[in-house]
Amino acid sequence: xxxxxxxxxxxxxxxxxxxxxxxxxxxxxxxxxxxxxxxxxxxxxxxxxxxxxxxxxxxxxxxxxxxxxxxxxxxxxxxxxxxxxxxxxxxxxxxxxxxxxxxxxxxxxxxxxxxxxxxxxxxxxxxxxxxxxxxxxxxxxxxxxxxxxxxxxxxxxxxxxxxxxxxxxxxxxxxxxxxxxxxxxxxxxxxxxxxxxxxxxxxxxxxxxxxxxxxxxxxxxxxxxxxxxxxxxxxxxxxxxxxxxxxxxxxxxxxxxxxxxxxxxxxxxxxxxxxxxxxxxxxxxxxxxxxxxxxxxxxxxxxxxxxxxxxxx
Amino acid sequence: xxxxxxxxxxxxxxxxxxxxxxxxxxxxxxxxxxxxxxxxxxxxxxxxxxxxxxxxxxxxxxxxxxxxxxxxxxxxxxxxxxxxxxxxxxxxxxxxxxxxxxxxxxxxxxxxxxxxxxxxxxxxxxxxxxxxxxxxxxxxxxxxxxxxxxxxxxxxxxxxxxxxxxxxxxxxxxxxxxxxxxxxxxxxxxxxxxxxxxxxxxxxxxxxxxxxxxxxxxxxxxxxxxxxxxxxxxxxxxxxxxxxxxxxxxxxxxxxxxxxxxxxxxxxxxxxxxxxxxxxxxxxxxxxxxxxxxxxxxxxxxxxxxxxxxxxxxxxxxxxxxxxxxxxxxxxxxxxxxxxxxxxxxxxxxxxxxxxxxxxxxxxxxxxxxxxxxxxxxxxxxxxxxxxxxxxxxxxxxxxxxxxxxxxxxxxxxxxxxxxxxxxxx
Ligand SMILES: [Zn+2]
Numbered sequence: 001x002x003x004x005x006x007x008x009x010x011x012x013x014x015x016x017x018x019x020x021x022x023x024x025x026x027x028x029x030x031x032x033x034x035x036x037x038x039x040x041x042x043x044x045x046x047x048x049x050x051x052x053x054x055x056x057x058x059x060x061x062x063x064x065x066x067x068x069x070x071x072x073x074x075x076x077x078x079x080x081x082x083x084x085x086x087x088x089x090x091x092x093x094x095x096x097x098x099x100x101x102x103x104x105x106x107x108x109x110x111x112x113x114x115x116x117x118x119x120x121x122x123x124x125x126x127x128x129x130x131x132x133x134x135x136x137x138x139x140x141x142x143x144x145x146x147x148x149x150x151x152x153x154x155x156x157x158x159x160x161x162x163x164x165x166x167x168x169x170x171x172x173x174x175x176x177x178x179x180x181x182x183x184x185x186x187x188x189x190x191x192x193x194x195x196x197x198x199x200x201x202x203x204x205x206x207x208x209x210x211x212x213x214x215x216x217x218x219x220x221x222x223x224x225x226x227x228x229x230x231x232x233x234x235x236x237x238x239x240x241x242x243x244x245x246x247x248x249x250x251x252x253x254x255x256x257x258x259x260x261x262x263x264x265x266x267x268x269x270x271x272x273x274x275x276x277x278x279x280x281x282x283x284x285x286x287x288x289x290x291x292x293x294x295x296x297x298x299x300x301x302x303x304x305x306x307x308x309x310x311x312x313x
Numbered sequence: 314x315x316x317x318x319x320x321x322x323x324x325x326x327x328x329x330x331x332x333x334x335x336x337x338x339x340x341x342x343x344x345x346x347x348x349x350x351x352x353x354x355x356x357x358x359x360x361x362x363x364x365x366x367x368x369x370x371x372x373x374x375x376x377x378x379x380x381x382x383x384x385x386x387x388x389x390x391x392x393x394x395x396x397x398x399x400x401x402x403x404x405x406x407x408x409x410x411x412x413x414x415x416x417x418x419x420x421x422x423x424x425x426x427x428x429x430x431x432x433x434x435x436x437x438x439x440x441x442x443x444x445x446x447x448x449x450x451x452x453x454x455x456x457x458x459x460x461x462x463x464x465x466x467x468x469x470x471x472x473x474x475x476x477x478x479x480x481x482x483x484x485x486x487x488x489x490x491x492x493x494x495x496x497x498x499x500x501x502x503x504x505x506x507x508x509x510x511x512x513x514x515x516x517x518x519x520x521x522x523x524x525x526x527x528x529x530x531x532x533x534x535x536x537x538x539x540x541x542x543x544x545x546x547x548x549x550x551x552x553x554x555x556x557x558x559x560x561x562x563x564x565x566x567x568x569x570x571x572x573x574x575x576x577x578x579x580x581x582x583x584x585x586x587x588x589x590x591x592x593x594x595x596x597x598x599x600x601x602x603x604x605x606x607x608x609x610x611x612x613x614x615x616x617x618x619x620x621x622x623x624x625x626x627x628x629x630x631x632x633x634x635x636x637x638x639x640x641x642x643x644x645x646x647x648x649x650x651x652x653x654x655x656x657x658x659x660x661x662x663x664x665x666x667x668x669x670x671x672x673x674x675x676x677x678x679x680x681x682x683x684x685x686x687x688x689x690x691x692x693x694x695x696x697x698x699x700x701x702x703x704x705x706x707x708x709x710x711x712x713x714x715x716x717x718x719x720x721x722x723x724x725x726x727x728x729x730x731x732x733x734x735x736x737x738x739x
Contacts, residue, residue: 012513089626089629089630090630090631091629091630109631110633111631111632111633111634112514112515112516112585112632112633113514113515113516113585113631113632114631116584116585117585117631117632131515132515132516132633133515133516133517134514134515134516135515169515172513172515195511195512195518196507196508196509196511196512196518196520197508197509197512198512200509200512201509201512201513
């Protein structure tokens with residue numbers, strides 16, 4: 001079955017086969033990164049715009065490196081959502097870019113649904129690099145890629161996602177993607193940061209407020225970055241108390257099965273959700289995730305712009 | 314001027330009248346309304362053939378936003394009045410959240426004058442509860458009452474301050490003036506209903522309790538003061554339950570449900586279409602069923618549209634950044650008829666009660682909402698025998714923010730008569 005979609009908006013609407021195509025394509029691309037010349041002409045002559053309405057270093061750099069390795073021409077547009085020129089709408093901004101006959105837009109926006117809204121209104125391929133609290137499909141794909149690398153088949157695998165599930169697009173994309181490949185997901189976090197009826201996102205989804213107990217039963221744990229901004233002040237009392245209940249400390253990791261691996265989408269709040277020792281320790285696959293992210297994003301850009309087979313030279 | 318409407322099915326809940334009959338209008342009043350064979354038309358009588366159609370008292374919408382003054386690019390009293398009569402509404406009650414808000418007698422007079430100048434539907438103003446809709450001090454309610462407001466409300470926003478609400482309720486009681494409230498605790502901030510779909514779509518949810526807490530507050534206040542409270546756009550199942558309970562205890566409470574809340578749910582937001590964004594938000598299917606139950610059993614007093622026009626540009630944005638509200642006057646009959654009569658077997662008599670008789674009663678409009686001899690000759694002639702698709706391009710409203718584009722429906726307005734004159738003809 002070949003890839004047919006023009007956009008990657010999220011994992012919810014993808015089939016297990018489509019996810020597997022991305023992962024397999026990423027595997028092929030990952031080999032390129034080990035060569036001395038790391039560039040392929042797959043997107044030569046194509047223009048990709050990285051359109052970021054939210055500050056991001058990691059995701060944007062990852063996409064940018066992926067695009068460069070694919071030989072695409074790149075335009076970076078960073079717009080603070082607040083400074084969008086008065087009177088001009090989001091669609092005006094994007095249609096202006098489209099007038100240059102670009103081929104793909106990698107978009108990040110603080111409002112859920114923006115990639116879907118754009119995909120309905122413009123021609124170029126849209127890759128969702130994170131929309132509000134909705135989805136962050138390439139992050140979940142690289143998490144899944146990393147799990148597949150470690151465990152092989154994902155069927156029956158148990159993964160815990162820990163933190164602010166409510167506001168997390170990483171959690172949502174992981175929940176969809178992991179379930180489609182047969183894994184089970186336990187979401188762990190303070191009850192105030194657990195979105196309503198999340199267990200209805202699938203039979204494989206379980207909710208827990210007990211991190212130590214959960215960690216004894218899972219194969220991998222994905223620790224989300226916790227933030228405590230102004231509006232979060234009524235959600236939980238303090239970072240200190242959060243770390244006590246939902247932080248992964250050295251002491252806690254020692255009580256878990258040896259095979260448990262630790263993931264984090266970055267950037268880490270060292271000493272809050274994750275102790276520095278654990279982040280840098282043998283269970284951590286955090287840097288592998290970053291490396292895998294490059295291959296996954298190359299694969300996604302390649303597929304959505306119509307690529308079918310990776311040419312060798 | 315004299316008019317004789319023949320061959321139609323008269324439905325008048327105020328007289329419990331239903332059947333083939335005729336209606337006679339003279340000098341802006343109903344002259345005669347009866348079942349049976351129509352008499353011969355008089356020489357100077359204009360005859361309207363309503364064959365295959367219902368002849369009912371003109372619809373009354375207790376909740377519309379006409380946007381004038383201040384936001385005339387969205388709607389004006391003129392365009393809104395045209396939309397009203399096209400939707401079968403002979404009387405509309407406009408909300409005071411204009412710019413500036415209707416919080417002063419001069420603005421009340423402006424609305425009344427402009428409504429009369431346009432001369433389509435009866436446009437009845439409401440005044441704000443608080444000065445500037447700021448929720449701090451009472452507006453000059455008595456002055457505005459004298460000038461012709463039919464209710465006070467801060468709609469668009471709730472009255473968060475319960476002390477102020479109790480004073481407003483107490484004060485309005487002197488004039489037997491209706492207090493309307495948009496029930497919402499604004500500390501809950503979201504752009505859709507909180508539940509499975511907000512979780513799935515990654516949109517911030519406003520929980521049902523945000524509405525229910527304030528709804529119960531209003532019931533408690535009205536129960537305590539003895540004033541009349543009208544709860545606007547009730548959207549939750551528990552809200553209906555609380556109204557039912559309050560009514561059984563004798564609290565002077567009435568409530569409205571919108572056509573969109575009775576027909577759509579939060580599951581309809583999957584496409585992030587901003588025409589499904591409003592406040593209160595679309596709730597769950599379970600809530601929707603409870604609303605229908607309340608509409609059927611009499612707990613809900615009336616259907617009101619919360620007609621809220623916005624420009625195309627206002628709505629063609631990111632979901633979170635889109636303003637709340639959809640237009641509703643030109644889809645109220647088809648959506649309500651299809652949902653309630655077609656899908657839920659509501660008697661047409663009850664539908665007319667919800668759209669005309671009861672709103673008139675709530676506003677104490679003795680000459681409206683009825684086809685009884687002597688009443689104002691506000692009449693809607695409409696039919697429901699053929700299915701058609703809603704086409705927003707044909708709307709008279711300036712706005713097109715409508716979630717029902719292309720929906721297959723029954724129920725079409727043929728004729729709207731206001732004060733004895735035909736103001737709309739399909
Ligand atoms: Zn309202």
